Amino acid sequence: MTKTPLQFRHNGRDVAVFVDGGVNLLVALRELIGDMTPKFGCGQGGCGACSVLIDGELHLSCLTLAEAVNGRAVETLDGLKDGPNLHPLQRAFMEQFAAQCGYCTPGMLMAAKSLLDRNPSPSRAEVIEAISGNICRCTGYEPIINAVLAAASSGRARA
């Protein structure tokens, strides 16, 4: 099969790979780039575990053709922390015990980041809305909602 050259920004770094036609972004990230932080949950946009940001906008990488991100910027959970310093959302998730098995966590964090990037002071209802495309089996959602609200208020405290 012919392969297509593909170049994009991956967490602030330029990457260039060759992809088979029809390959989705999740597979490209995990198998070609080696970024295992986006998770495969359902492969049909039903669970949100594969969520990434493309040019700052939340997308399901399992439903995105890899070729569609040519020349664009992709952010994954792998790029969230700054060196050894956790992102305020990651710290809040830890402090609020917002992860158990952890499989939904990368997608939850990206959905939450997408929310806080455009709305630094969300209401509880807005947080619920923002993560409603992400399934979690363990936490009952409450600790995740509380973590996002805590991260938002810690961001306000710094500003």
Add this chain to the structure above:
Amino acid sequence: MAKHRGRGIASINYPIGMNLGGDPSQALVHSNPSGKFTVSLSSIDLGQGMKSVTRQICAETLGVPVEDVYVDTADSDTGPHCMGSFASRGTHRVGNAVMAAAKEARGVMMEAAAEELEVNAADLETDGRGNIHVKGAPHRSISTKDVAIAAQFKQGKTISGRGIFLVPLSEVNPETGEMSPATCYAHACLVAEVEVDDETGEVAMVRMDSAYELGRALNPRLVEQQLVGGAWMGISHALFETPEPYYPDPTHGPRDFVEYLMPGPGDTCPHDIAVLERPAADGPFGAKGPGEMCANPVLPAVANAIFNAVGVRMDELPITPEKVLRAIKAQGGARPQARR
């Protein structure tokens, strides 16, 4: 047509673990030359905190800092045997096995320290910060790291211990057929408040208040996390999820996350939890287990709350809007019961 509020209560006794074949779990503990300890288990941490809790139990029993203990659950082919992570058995069964293994390892560690300090092992104590010293004479001290090095390279000893927990066989009374399948029970009581729409049959959770008695909570934050998450799963079993088909036959059942209905972040409700600690006689540091029981009382409490709200007795799960609506229709309308 109206929305009706109702309140329901449920209490449960929950047996910890099971009794088949004694329900055994094994643990091995050994020191590395660095003075750190490794706990080998086949018991899998699914995110419920098995590693954290067994690490705490091991550190506390050995008398070393929790940072000095590493729990390895890597491989059930090569690790010591465990029945598995289910039936709320992890903290109780595995915890007991780890405690026994750590106790044996501590004995060897104290003997090795005694040899280095030239005293009797019975005169030694640990300070919980990585040192072993003579009781009443803290300056006569040696670090656990130096003991591990001495044991390994000088004394030719392994600081290690083996542990197993096995439930004693319960004899069956030939007269009555009576037996005691469990050695320890946890308890819970939960009040659920719901709002039932008699036009759509939809049930919305309003709030939950619960009390859980689960022995000593070895890690209170993990216990709370289990109870919050488990109650969500209870709501899900009560009102949402089923692998059983809807219409008209099994091929029309849910096949994936898109069709398998579960409550989302907007379907939960405030939940106030009280944890009561009554240490279990045969639990590690008195612990029982909060595992499955955190979902169990939600189902009957929700069913009772629906009865209280609209007067229909739902005896089939999940309690979908359609079932509620049919039941309300069959009795000729909603019949709100007295508020309790």
